[in-house]
Amino acid sequence: MNEQHIKQQSVLHAQNIKKSYGTRGNVQEVLKGINLHVQKGEFVGIMGPSGAGKTTLLNVLATIDRSTAGTILIDGDDISKMKDARLSTFRRDKLGFIFQDYNLLDTLTVKENILLPISLGKVKKKEAETRFNEIAEVLGIANLANKYPHEVSGGQKQRTSAARALINEPSMVFADEPTGALDSKSAASLLKTMEDVNEQRGVTIMLVTHDAIASSYCSRVVFLKDGMIYSELYRGDKTRQAFFQEILKVQGVLGGDSVDSI
Amino acid sequence: MFSGVTALTLFDLVVRSMRKNIKHYYLYFFALIFSVTLYFVFATLQHDDSVVARSGGSMGSAFAVAGILLLVIAGIFIIYANAIFLKRRSREIGLYQLIGLSKNKVVRLLMIENVLLSSGALFIGIGVGILVSRLFLLLLMKLIGFDGVISVSFSTTAVVQTIIVFMVIIGLTSIQMLFTVYRNTLLNLFNADKKGEIPKKPKSILSAIVAILGIALVVFGYWLSGRMLNEMLFFNMLAVLASTILGTYLLFRVTIGWVLYKIRASKQGHxxxxxxxxxxxxxxxxxxxxxxxxxxxxxxxxxxxxxxxxxxxxxxxxxxxxxxLPFDYMIEEWAEGHLTDEAISLEQFESELTTAGIDYTKTKLELLAVEGVYEKGIFPAVVGPRQFLANSYIVNASQLQEAGLAVEIPADGTLIYHDALIGKFVKDIETPFEIDVTSSNPTRTFKAVKYGEGDVINASAGSQLVVNENDFEKYKQEMVPESMEDVFEEWIVQTVYALNITDKNDLAQASHIYTQNCDEGRSCGIxxxxxxxxxxxxxxxxxxxxxxxxxxxxxxxxxxxxxxxxxxxxxxxxxxxxxxxxxxxxxxxxxxxxxxxxxxxxxxxxxxxxxxxxxxxxxxxxxxxxxxxxxxxxxxxxxxxxxxxxxxxxxxxxxxxxxxx
Incomplete structure (x- = not known):
């Protein structure tokens, strides 16, 4: 496909997103008006100190939570106006998810877990099988198909989770701290794979992380602070190392919270 | 003193944790209340005067046996509920230990809780029991056909019995708690709610064999249950029970898992x-x-x-x-002087019925004693080796019809065989079979063409051979009374009267007249x-x-x-x-x-x-x-x-x- 053409297509279009929690008199505004556009094929990282609203933003964009104000278009559909049942279908058809805790179903094998999202759709068994083989190959878990989650390593679990996120060929994949529970080697390997998937298959990914190394794999990093967008960095043609240094600098200015979860 | 302070804080902890975990408690609490209520109701009925008075000791002992069964079930139920309850709270129990409470203190905490919960349950359970026991008593009296006014009295014995029984059960659950705390490591406690096994690939051949064995055992049990009625009845019953229960266990333990595994494997991940x-x-x-x-x-x-x-x-x-008892009343025409003190004479009965304005029909029936030999091997083993007719009568079908009984009239030389006593066992007896009547001259062979429902005369101790008028008269002529050694002389030819009350609503009154000479609680003249x-x-x-x-x-x-x-x-x-x-x-x-x-x-x-x-x-x-x-x-x-x-x-x-x- 024409790269120029891809760049012009907007997958996610969020305008003035606000989200507050609490009841009258004790309202806490977590997101204070966020504008964010993601083009097709982008690999966007969301960073920020804890309490900045990273996960809230991801949940709102990923249709898991509802925003208090603002409009969100994904693939041209306004998700802020959809009913719950319609949102469910939308998530299943258009979105993919990777969670920090993998969230695999313990009772299902790796293959069964991966095929779950397309189990109710119109995907034929043969087509599903093809997709599974292809994705399992890319993620290097083809030989684990019949193993149960408890029988494989953390990195392999997260790859399974990633494969599950990709099986329905989503418009966008949301990843919430996917490397949070992994050792550095597994983390690097997973991020490399995600980078490959992004580059070679043109999958749009949004990655929420507090880890500068993880976000250095992205093509763009958005920094949040106190519910607002603080700044943005584009990787462009820079090496990952150079990009990493840049991210560190912004992080330093932001409050140097690289130890946020501890 | 230190301990006073500790006890207070422990108690505080109990109250706080109970308030916060109502959701977990209510389940166990419900199980306790439910068991207490039902046990108390049962104990109340067991000691209730009107129940005891109704039929002497027999009812009381039936209640006692059922009470023990009830107790066992209630005990198992409470212990099971407590096990689930403890499992759900194991993390909490672990947490107490993690923050530094000694095992002893945790146990004490759980005990205080258990005593609080149990006394609450006892209190509520007995309260509810008092309210509903009247309802159950009414139901019981209605079921046994008692129409009088009943009042349920508050039974202190029942309360004491319930409290003692549940103290024992509470003791058991406390021991259970003790075990949970002392026998588990912290790690166990924290992981208790994550349990779940991993389905292993069944070893194909062995599993298949055991899986099929499970089904086979159940089927064998079913098969045998239809063929139990022989000399080995008791052994057969045990075999059926063992085979079915073991089969059921294998069914759940292996067969179903095996089938599920096969289904799942066939899905290939989809x-x-x-x-x-x-x-x-x-x-x-x-x-x-x-x-x-x-x-x-x-x-x-x-x-x-x-x-x-x-x-x-x-x-x-x-x-x-x-x-x-096909007839409402059957009264024998005794020779004068045979009447016992308790029974009532036909004349007196009839006159009193008339006085009371009760309509009835009266039919004369003749019963002829008979002896003879059955064709070999007709009766199933469970009835015993029946060879000879005993306590049996030849009855005239036409007379029975006249008395209002719906019997068929058999053809010459054939009879319809009635015997309610063994009837239960011989429903599928094969007809026709032959009976050689030996108490007549010449001896005759009858063909029993049908097995008739029930008896055709009241309170018979033997079989009745229903024949048509022609055969009846013939036998009457040819019968040889001297040949019947086992029959009382006056029973060889009997005349009885079958009385039926026209309006069945009058039956109670009529029976009252009939049994007027009987002692309280004794039935005479059935x-x-x-x-x-x-x-x-x-x-x-x-x-x-x-x-x-x-x-x-x-x-x-x-x-x-x-x-x-x-x-x-x-x-x-x-x-x-x-x-x-x-x-x-x-x-x-x-x-x-x-x-x-x-x-x-x-x-x-x-x-x-x-x-x-x-x-x-x-x-x-x-x-x-x-x-x-x-x-x-x-x-x-x-x-x-x-x-x-x-x-x-x-x-x-x-x-x-x-x-x-």
Whole structure:
């Protein structure tokens, strides 16, 4: 496909997103008006100190939570106006998810877990099988198909989770701290794979992380602070190392919270 | 002193934790209250004056036996509920230890809690029991056909008995708690709610053999249950029980897992949401569930059988009484002086009936004693080796018809064979067979063409051969009284009068007249109505006790399944969250869960029903009449109440899924 053409297509279009929690008199505004556009094929990282609203933003964009104000278009559909049942279908058809805790179903094998999202759709068994083989190959878990989650390593679990996120060929994949529970080697390997998937298959990914190394794999990093967008960095043609240094600098200015979860 | 302070804080902790964990407590609390209430009601009835007075000691001892059964079930139920309760709280128990409470203190904390909960349950349970025991007494009296005014008195004995019994049970649950704290490591406690096994690939050949063995054992049990009635009856019963129960266990432990594994393997990973939520989770818990599912299935089968038999007995009381006593009254025409003090003479009875304005019909019947030999091998072994006719009469079919009995008139040389006593065992006796009558000259051979329902004369101790007028007269001529050595002389030719009351509503009054000379509580001169009342008392008591125990079994098993499902729902909450995040709607998730519930609740019920159907079939010799209707009703009611628990369980899952995201 024409790269120029891809760049012009907007997958996610969020305008003035606000989200507050609490009841009258004790309202806490977590997101204070966020504008964010993601083009097709982008690999966007969301960073920020804890309490900045990273996960809230991801949940709102990923249709898991509802925003208090603002409009969100994904693939041209306004998700802020959809009913719950319609949102469910939308998530299943258009979105993919990777969670920090993998969230695999313990009772299902790796293959069964991966095929779950397309189990109710119109995907034929043969087509599903093809997709599974292809994705399992890319993620290097083809030989684990019949193993149960408890029988494989953390990195392999997260790859399974990633494969599950990709099986329905989503418009966008949301990843919430996917490397949070992994050792550095597994983390690097997973991020490399995600980078490959992004580059070679043109999958749009949004990655929420507090880890500068993880976000250095992205093509763009958005920094949040106190519910607002603080700044943005584009990787462009820079090496990952150079990009990493840049991210560190912004992080330093932001409050140097690289130890946020501890 | 230090300890005073500690006790206070411990107590505070108890109160706080109870207030916060109401959700966890109410389940155990409910189990306690439920058991206390039912036990108390039972104990109250057991000691109630009107119940004891109704039929002397027999009712009391029936209650005592049932009370012990009730106690065992209540005990098991409470201990099981406590086990689930402890498992759900194991993390909390671990946490107390983690923050530095010694094991002793944790135990003390749990004990205080247990005593508080139990005394609360005892108090509430006995209170509720006092309120509802009157209801149960009314029901019992109605069932045994007592119409008088009844009042239930508050029984101190029942209260004391209930308190003592539940103190023992509380002691047991306390020991259980002790074990949980002392025998578990912290790690165990923290991981207790994460348990779930990994379904292993069954070793194909061995599993297949054992899986089929499970089915084979059950089928063998069923097969044998239809062929038990021989000399080895007791051994056969044990074999049927053992084979069926072991088969059921294998069914749950191996066969079902094996079948599920085969189905799953055939899907090649394309499991789908519904199966992911039913088949996969079931396989994960099959091993742990095998025991409880087996127990629940066997208990259900027992309860269903007990209920169906009890209800059938109750339902058939009238019919069964009629089988033994086809006429309302049958009065023999005794020679003067034979009349005993207690019985009433025909003349007196008739005159008093007329005085009372009760219409009746009277028919004269002639009974001719008969002796003879049966054709060999007609009767099943269970009846015993019957060779000769004993205590038997030849009866004239035409006279019986005149007396209002619906009998056929057999052809010359043939007879219809009646014997209510053995009738239960010989429903499928093969006809025709031959009977050689030896008490006549010349001897004659009759062909018994049909096995007739019940007796044709009241209170007979032997068989009746119903023949047509022609054969009857012929036998009367040819009969040789001297040849009948075993028959009293005056019984060789008897004339009796069959009396039927026209309006059956007058029966009570008529029987009152008939039994006026009898002592209180003794039945003399057996009449239909007194007999019916008597049987009703027995079968009414039986259905009451069976129903009471059945209800306890039912609610216990249903609750255990429900509690288990509640725990499972909580353990799987994260899965539901994930599924909803992945974009599956509540409805779609619920469909899978409902499928699982159908399996979890439906399978024990279905297998239990099947077991009980075969059990009832093999016990059908107890009944002369057809028991399809009462059996179906009893089973239907049971299934309906049982399925309520499935509905509750689905409701709980629904709530869990809704709250998951």
């Amino acid at each position: 499991l789908g949401l519904k199966n992911s939520l039913s088949l996969a989770t079931l396989m994960h818990r099959m091993k742990g569930n095998a025991n409880s599912l087996t127990i629940i299935t066997v208990l259900s089968a027992m309860t269903l059988t007990m209920l169906a038999v009890a209800y059938s007995l109750y339902y058939a009381t009238e019919k069964e009484t009629r089988y033994a 009449d239909y109505y007194s007999m019916y009342e008597n049987s009703l008392e027995g079968s009414g008591l039986f259905i009451f006790i069976a129903g009471f125990l059945g209800l306890v079994f039912l609610i216990s098993t249903g609750s255990i399944l429900y509690f288990k499902q509640m725990t499972e729902a909580e353990q799987e909450k994260q899965s539901y969250k994930t599924l909803r995040q992945l974009g599956f709607s509540k409805k779609e998730i619920m469909r899978g869960i409902v499928r699982k519930q159908i399996f979890v609740f439906g399978l024990p019920l279905a297998i239990g029903l099947l077991h009980s159907i075969f059990a009832i079939k093999s016990a059908s010799f107890l009944f002369v009449s057809d028991i399809t209707v009462p059996t179906t009703i009893a089973m239907g009611v049971y299934a309906l109440i049982y399925l309520l628990f499935a509905v509750l369980s689905v409701g709980y899952y629904k709530k869990t899924v809704s709250e998951a995201l």
